[in-house]
Amino acid sequence: MIDAYTESILIFVGINILLAYSFYIPMATNQISGGQGAFMGIGAYVSAALTVNFHVPFALALAASGLVAGAIGAVVGFPALRIRGLYLVIMTLGFAEVVRVFFMTNEYFGGAYGFSGIDELTNLPYVYGVLALVLVLLFRLERSHIGRAFQAIKENDLAGETLGINVTRYKVIAFALGAMAAGLGGALYAHYALFIDSNNFGFHRSIEMVIFAVFGGINALWGPLVGATILTVIPEFLRVIQEWRMVFYGLMMILLMAFRPQGLLTKHMFRREKPQGETEP
Amino acid sequence: MIFLQQVVNGLMLGCTYALVALGYTLIFGLLRLIHMAHGEVLMIGAYTALVIIGYLHGNLFLALVGTMMVTAVLGITIYLASIRFVEKGGHLSPLVSTIGVAIVLQELFTKMFTGEKIAFPETLAVKNIQLGGVTFSTVQVVIIVIALACMIVLYRVLKGTMIGKCIRAVSENMETSRLLGIPVFRVVVATFGIASTLAGIAGVLVGIAYHSIYPLMGIEIGLKGLAIIIIGGMGNVVGAMVSGLLVGMMEIFSVAYISSSYKDAFTFGLMVLILIWKPEGLFGKRADTRV
């Protein structure tokens, strides 16, 4: 068997992939969410409360936290419809801050002190099981009419409407799915880190999720997977220059946006025909 | 009596916020993008002042002048080195790019100065002035005066001078301005210079007011600045000033009468509400929300 340290890396790769997708899915309908960290937090806290306070079995708690996060995502998704582009980014950022303060001040969830005493219930089978389910779902989604609707919306909201696509419905679905993915990631995280704190799910975390997805390529279904994997694994090898890791990340983001904003993988990387109407991030 | 004291506290905090918000709003009005590294410009302004006063033994005036120069250059460099490449892209790339800049700057300064708070050198003789039961300290007076002066100067520049008019024109419509012969590139560079200078001054004021600075100080203030320009109306200068003061006041009162833990929730909660019900902000016009 592999040792605990390698196991921890693999677990984090799995969780980070989920998180990267949580940004990717709303992005697939042109919704940039800067606050997915909040949904991760919701998933984490809900699952922790369920297993610690109510002794709910882990699988159930996982499912519940995904659903709760998704539901809240749907609720937030509605007002989000009225807001476009940059305003949406800021609104989601603001929403994330409000959620952060909520968990920080709420004594039931540990307050400023955080929630500790969580059992280590996350393991490789759970992480990759959940991930596989989500990936299969996404894969089928992409091929279904929902996926095509997403694509249409991404190209052009208004055109989508004139074509009879219920833009509202699909955008909210996308937002909810993204929130659900983040919630699942949060629940898995909580039961591995054993301790959660409102600061874990704030601005920094949301940005991290954006980076994973953007680095891998937000136009390609496998982009977030590749991006999250590489960015999770590389720091472990750069332990030698661990101290400069963040500078490296920052520079990478600047250069990437300047020279290859579509990220590592692009939709048509392996096609022979010319790409049609691929949107720039 | 203590109520008035808290009002003064709120004014002081609000002035600092207003200066930061002004920078954001100028850049947003011009390029329709959010400069996520603006808070770091403030941070570097604070450190510059610290070096000038602490190591070079300058006084406050020198520190302000020095900081203004350094941050103006810094702001323009940031534009040239990163934002310029992404201003034409969608919404995501300028965001990610400027976040990258912010991270790099935070890390560089953490390496140079250590991550923890360091003492900002004493700059003003602290004397207390009593005015009808309210104590003003010289520090508070200086900060409020400097901040108000900046705001007034900026307002007059925008309304009265040629460069101000150009900035407003380009904010209104970049293509048309270009066709009219306005040197858009230079206007953008100048705007970055001005916005960054304001942030730098705010950094110095924060150092004087709170006596310690640290490399991550820009993050929190940066996020607040964003909330403020939303509340006031993105791209709206008067809105930024008034909302800055408003938010500062609101935060102080929430600490005084409710609890410090909730103050962020109030600020961001208000921002979210404004976005949902009056997205153009308190002072903006409906048309501004076309993005």
Next chain:
Amino acid sequence: MMRGRTLFNGMVGVALAIAVVLAGPVAGAQAGEIKIGALIPLTGFASGFGQNQKVGLELAVEEINAAGGINGNTLEVITYDTESKGEKAIFGFRRLATQDKVLAVLGPFLSTEAEVCFPLANKYEIISFSASAAKPGLAAKHRPFGFTNSTSDMDTLPPAVDYWQKTHNIKKVCIVTDIKDALNKSTGKIVMPMLFEKRGIEIIGTSDFVTGEMDFSAHVSKFKGLNPDGIAVSCTVADAAGFVKEARKQGLTQPFIGGVAIQTPKFLELAGKDADGTVTAASFWVESLDAQSQAFVKAFRKLYEGRAPNPFAANMHENVFIIKKLIEDMGGLSGDLAADRKKIQQGLAGLKSFKGVTGTFSMLETGTVDKSGYVLIAREGEWERPE
């Protein structure tokens, strides 16, 4: 079909990454080396303390190896940065326990970090011996493998409160508390109120905030209106300094009292003259006349650009020497990691009358040490003993 290609490529990428990780660097142990681990906040808000503590650690290792090591074997310490975050402390601990296979873990530093590492210590059956976490009852809650070499406010503050009360005739007090930091929350909300009540001091006002508060003006103004005789400060160094300065700025002249969190030179550095007269208690005092302590301080200053050690560096220094003693008493290592770790735990639990740089002390069954404190008062940028 094209999509299949992308899928395939994606899988290959992930597989490659996993393969590389599995084949990655493995910590190799040389024969004759004794390995222990350390978790210190080298970055993040506690980095000032952490960097200082690290020097204490390095000094101890240097001294031990220069004198021939432990039973002739070199002592090696693997240190990981916790970034002042509980989360990173967990990863570091797991790595030390399972991949680096160390005999014991020194640290972590913060009470918040210890809260999450001590359960792991019990899970992996390896001691986690903190040199600083001072929240009362921490080790007791996590027996048998959680230990702390530190003094909590519960132990050290009583004489300080007595001194403070007498000197300034304190009858009414206001308390400002950082409710995010485990140690300060406990001191501000439990220990101090308890100590004040027992002495008939009335708490007329409190104000709370979260670590890293920038603007203290509102908190100070609130207290100003209440007019206490004294103000108790239960916050981390930077925040306490900020509060103190703001209070003086607003014209408050009341004397301050603070807990273990501010007993370092850094507090005085940040707060300057405004902190004069502040009372606290500590278990380690840089000016102590004890010979061992003086030697330690001198050697430390040489290693760290003339700067003084903080109490946590002193405690860490002791921890390393304690490990040395335990291994020597055990008769060396048996080669069975699990058995050795257990023996170290037993030895530590039974530690009696150990002489370290802070004095002589023993380990109690609650997992913490029986040190008591000195009362200290701030005068002109230095902590001094009141006469």
